Amino acid sequence: GDSVTQMEGPVTLSEEAFLTINCTYTATGYPSLFWYVQYPGEGLQLLLKATKADDKGSNKGFEATYRKETTSFHLEKGSVQVSDSAVYFCALRPNRDDKIIFGKGTRLHILP
Amino acid sequence: NAGVMQNPRHLVRRRGQEARLRCSPMKGHSHVYWYRQLPEEGLKFMVYLQKENIIDESGMPKERFSAEFPKEGPSILRIQQVVRGDSAAYFCASSPVEGPYTGELFFGEGSRLTVL
Numbered sequence: 671g672d673s674v675t676q677m678e679g680p681v682t683l684s685e686e687a688f689l690t691i692n693c694t695y696t697a698t699g700y701p702s703l704f705w706y707v708q709y710p711g712e713g714l715q716l717l718l719k720a721t722k723a724d725d726k727g728s729n730k731g732f733e734a735t736y737r738k739e740t741t742s743f744h745l746e747k748g749s750v751q752v753s754d755s756a757v758y759f760c761a762l763r764p765n766r767d768d769k770i771i772f773g774k775g776t777r778l779h780i781l782p
Numbered sequence: 783n784a785g786v787m788q789n790p791r792h793l794v795r796r797r798g799q800e801a802r803l804r805c806s807p808m809k810g811h812s813h814v815y816w817y818r819q820l821p822e823e824g825l826k827f828m829v830y831l832q833k834e835n836i837i838d839e840s841g842m843p844k845e846r847f848s849a850e851f852p853k854e855g856p857s858i859l860r861i862q863q864v865v866r867g868d869s870a871a872y873f874c875a876s877s878p879v880e881g882p883y884t885g886e887l888f889f890g891e892g893s894r895l896t897v898l
Binding site for chain 1: 785786815817822823824825826827830838841873875886887888889890891892
């Protein structure tokens, strides 16, 4: 069935380092892809999304490109900040009317 | 504009008791989703509801679990005869009518159930 696989955490980086969190998916049809972020003690928030192949989603300095040929949607940021410490979830919506399927989440720690 | 409100934030139950978790969606949202997050695991879809209608309950355990979203009032996730394996964080999310198409869900802060 449809699923999302993302790299296991925790990921620990120093401030201003480059970030990549890998995400690959398995889905039939043409899914939409998302990254959600969960800050400590809060609910999940949509960070960015892409709805078709080669689309690039971006927000708050984060980017992810929908790569159909590699079935991937890796999250990147050029220079992380301490405030980026959170859990990041890759997700997909297989097709219209379907629920959103989440990966297990990757915990990110940024050290000052 | 208040966000998605879940209560209680923390709930402790003994084995065999009932747990009721409530979710008030954002104003104007007509779709509610429930997800469960077990320790060290991701979010698992449980059920998707619209007012007075269950759209997709493919993630709900067949026994002891039920959900409703009445015409008036919050959505309720009910777990009867709880067992230790039900201990988890339960997240509610809501979306406007176009939510299933845009994929943007608005999440509450979760209800953490502990079964002793």
